[in-house]
Amino acid sequence: MMRNVFFIYGLAILSALALAEYRGWSLNRVDELKNVPKSVRDNPGSYRSVYGYYHHYTGGK
Amino acid sequence: MSSSGPTPGNPQVKALNCPGCGAALTLRSFSQAVTVVCESCHSILDAQDPRLKILQKFQVATREDPPLIPLGNRGTIRGTQYEVIGFQRRTILVDGVPYSWHEYLLFNPFKGFRYLTEYNGHWNDVSVLRALPLSSPGASTLNYLGQTYRLFQTAKAETSYVLGEFPWQVRVGETAEVSDYISPPRVISSEKTDKEITWSMGEYLAGRDVWKAFKLAGDPPRAVGVYENQPSPLIGHVKAVWKLCAAFLVALVVLIIGFYATARNQQVFSQSYSFNTNGKTEASFVTDVFELKGHTSDVELRTQANLDNNWIYLNYALINEDTGHAYDFGREVSYYSGYDSDGPWTEGSQKDSVTIPSVPPGNYYLRVEPESEYYRGTIYYSITLERDVPQFGFFGIAALALLIPAGVITWKFMNFEHLRWAESDYGNSDGSDDNHGAGNAAAIAGGIGAVAGLIGNALDIDE
Numbered sequence: 001m002m003r004n005v006f007f008i009y010g011l012a013i014l015s016a017l018a019l020a021e022y023r024g025w026s027l028n029r030v031d032e033l034k035n036v037p038k039s040v041r042d043n044p045g046s047y048r049s050v051y052g053y054y055h056h057y058t059g060g061k
Numbered sequence: 062m063s064s065s066g067p068t069p070g071n072p073q074v075k076a077l078n079c080p081g082c083g084a085a086l087t088l089r090s091f092s093q094a095v096t097v098v099c100e101s102c103h104s105i106l107d108a109q110d111p112r113l114k115i116l117q118k119f120q121v122a123t124r125e126d127p128p129l130i131p132l133g134n135r136g137t138i139r140g141t142q143y144e145v146i147g148f149q150r151r152t153i154l155v156d157g158v159p160y161s162w163h164e165y166l167l168f169n170p171f172k173g174f175r176y177l178t179e180y181n182g183h184w185n186d187v188s189v190l191r192a193l194p195l196s197s198p199g200a201s202t203l204n205y206l207g208q209t210y211r212l213f214q215t216a217k218a219e220t221s222y223v224l225g226e227f228p229w230q231v232r233v234g235e236t237a238e239v240s241d242y243i244s245p246p247r248v249i250s251s252e253k254t255d256k257e258i259t260w261s262m263g264e265y266l267a268g269r270d271v272w273k274a275f276k277l278a279g280d281p282p283r284a285v286g287v288y289e290n291q292p293s294p295l296i297g298h299v300k301a302v303w304k305l306c307a308a309f310l311v312a313l314v315v316l317i318i319g320f321y322a323t324a325r326n327q328q329v330f331s332q333s334y335s336f337n338t339n340g341k342t343e344a345s346f347v348t349d350v351f352e353l354k355g356h357t358s359d360v361e362l363r364t365q366a367n368l369d370n371n372w373i374y375l376n377y378a379l380i381n382e383d384t385g386h387a388y389d390f391g392r393e394v395s396y397y398s399g400y401d402s403d404g405p406w407t408e409g410s411q412k413d414s415v416t417i418p419s420v421p422p423g424n425y426y427l428r429v430e431p432e433s434e435y436y437r438g439t440i441y442y443s444i445t446l447e448r449d450v451p452q453f454g455f456f457g458i459a460a461l462a463l464l465i466p467a468g469v470i471t472w473k474f475m476n477f478e479h480l481r482w483a484e485s486d487y488g489n490s491d492g493s494d495d496n497h498g499a500g501n502a503a504a505i506a507g508g509i510g511a512v513a514g515l516i517g518n519a520l521d522i523d524e
Contacts, residue, residue, distance in 0.1 A: 002470070003301040010309040010463055014316065017459040020452070021320045024359030026418035027454055033387040036380050044345040044428050047378060 079104060080113050089133070089146040090168045090226055097226040098147075100132075105233070108226060117232050126150055129179065129282070130165055132225045136275030138186060143167035143175065145275075147225035153216035153239070166227060174228060177271065178263060182284035183291060184271050185248065185263035194242075194249055194260060201487060203242050203249065205262070210242035210249050213289045214486040218252075241289055245481075248290035265290050287480040295474040306467040310460065317456050325449040329353060329360075333443040336373065336431040345430035350382055353448055357421045361450040363414040366442035368396040372409075373440050376430040381423045388417045394442070416452060 019025075040047045077086040077097075084101035088094050094108035096116060105117040128148040130136070135144045147166030152159050162180035164187075176187040194210070196203035201212040218239045223231050238253040246265035251258055265288070268281025284291075330351045336344065353360065366373050372395035379388040395409040433440055 002298040003305065006302050006305050006466060009466065010305060013459050013462045014309060014312055017313070017455055018316060020455050021316075023357055024416075024419050024449065024452075025455070026359055026416040026452055028390075028416050028418065030415075030417050031389045033378075033389055034385065036378070036385040036387040038382075038385065040380065040428060041347050041382075041426065044347045044430070045343040047345070047428050047430075 077113060079106065081106075081115055081118065086113070087133070088226060089144055090174075090228065091170075093168075093174075093228050094146075094226040095228050096231045098223050098231070100224060103224075105223065105231060116230070126163075126222050128163070128165065128224065130177070130271070130275050130277065134275050134277075136167075136271070138167070138175070138177075138274055141169050141172050143169045143172075145225070147227045147231075148223070149220055149227075149231065150222035151218045152221045153218050155216065161221065166225065176261070176263075177266070179271075179282075180288065181286060182268055182282040183288035184266040184268055184281075185290070186266050187250075187261050187263040190249070190260040190262050205249055208244050208247075210244045210247070212487055213241045213243045213248070214484075215240040216486075243290045245290045245296075246292040263290065265292060286484070287477060289481065289484065291481070293474055293477045293481075295470055295477065299471055299474045302467045302470050306463050309463050313456060313459055313463070317451075317453075320451045324451045325355065325358075327354070327448040328445065329448050330427070330446040331443065333441065334429070334431075336433065336440045336442065338433050338435055338437045338440065344432070345376075345428065347380075348427040348429065348444075350424050350426045351446070352424055353420060353422050355422055355449065357419050358449040359452065360417045360420045361414055361447045362392075362417065363412065363445045363447070364392055364394050364442060365412045365445075366394045366396075366440055368394060368409075368411050368440065370397050370399070371395070371437050371440065372433060373442060374432040375442075376428075376432070378428040379417055379420070379425055380428055381421075381425055383423055387428075388420065390415065390417070416450065 036047065077088060078084065079086055079099040079102060081099060081104035082102035084099055086097060086099060086106070088097060088108060097106050097108040097113070098104070099106060103118065104115045106113040107116050128145070130145050132145050132148060135142055137143075144167065145165050146168045149164050149166075150161050151164060152161040154160075160180075162178055165177040165179070167175050167177060174189075176185075178185045178187055190205070192205075194203040194205040203210050203212075216239055217236050219236045220231065220233055223233055236254075240251045240253075242249045242251075248263045248265075250261050250263065252261075268284060271277075272279075272281045330348065332348060334346075360379065362377065362379075364375060372393060374391060374393045376391045377389070381387070392413050392415055394411065394413045396407070396411045397409055398405070398407040400406070427444065427446075429444070431440070431442075
């Protein structure tokens, strides 16, 4: 019984892995935006990134 | 256990009366009975004597310790029907604490005697050995029919209660040095008295099997704790799961090789840029349009910058020219170096990479907006995009996901063995695997090294 459960579990893990690799899943988080206007190509400054005004590390030792 | 085999036939009991109290006695094993105990007054009588001479009397309340299987009950064990003819309680003292178990003497006129023992709901089917086990003087193991048994405990057992008839001169208060050697589900016991050493072998039985064999009403007593020769419920599972785990890990490696071999790793864009930190014009720009081909897959974006004690932050947006769908993210590249009392040091890197998941095919461009500290000169950097890059992180996660259940099962197995050997006089033994091969749970008690041996066996495909 336990062997069968683990067999199914292992198959599920490998299948999920294969799907993840095939579909290009990633552990990174990337924000997705819809309907970005075509005018961005002509005026890149009009686009407002959600990552703008990021607090940058200016350290060093 | 089954329902076939020799049976005691019709009862041919011999009617007798106790000379102590006059109560009726029943002799079930006929001439093989050496002593018989009166159930009323607990006189131990000489069954070989026609007048049933009283050998011993012991005072005990009749209901103090009633047998769970009443005398006279019949049950089928290993295809043979036996009748319960005797019952005794035996007690050992460990650190001044008495521990008692019960022994049921079973009789079949064709097959002879065998025993059922019970302790805290754990049962054993016991029969006398026909051949002597092999052992060395002072050794903590013995060998019987090619199987190694490990010494579990030695104690002086005292007969503290008897009932029914016995094929030996039974006495309350008589003692024997009892040693148990285990190889679950079996146990070999030696009983040493001044006159003889008797060897017997027990095999663990579940209470429900005993109840079924004797057709007893109700439920058997719940088994408490882990008994010395109780087979681990996980022993077969540990090996099977590790075998499967090994097979899956091999499949995982094959998948890794396959994905790395077939991944396109297609470079779809590469360009170098410069960013003037002194400039006051709009820094953002867009790249030329490039095509992402094939099925939905990931895109890896690599940034390399010639930084020296500086940083650059790049707001990226990968935008589908046709649909307006954008993947928005930011990456910082920073690199610092110097020299102090500890010597030279560096921090950060001039390179960075990020994976954008599940990007459908189409025509895309990048919108890039660099930022950095003002008035730090010109920063040169390059951007490279690759399509369909294998993600090694998933392989690590998959390996962990496969190993964790196997590890949990192994841990539970080890815990079971720990509980078993916690009750042993020899529980501090190192558990070294002197029983190479499958099946002997005792050999792997209490040690990671021993479990490693088990796993090694599990991975041995020739086994």
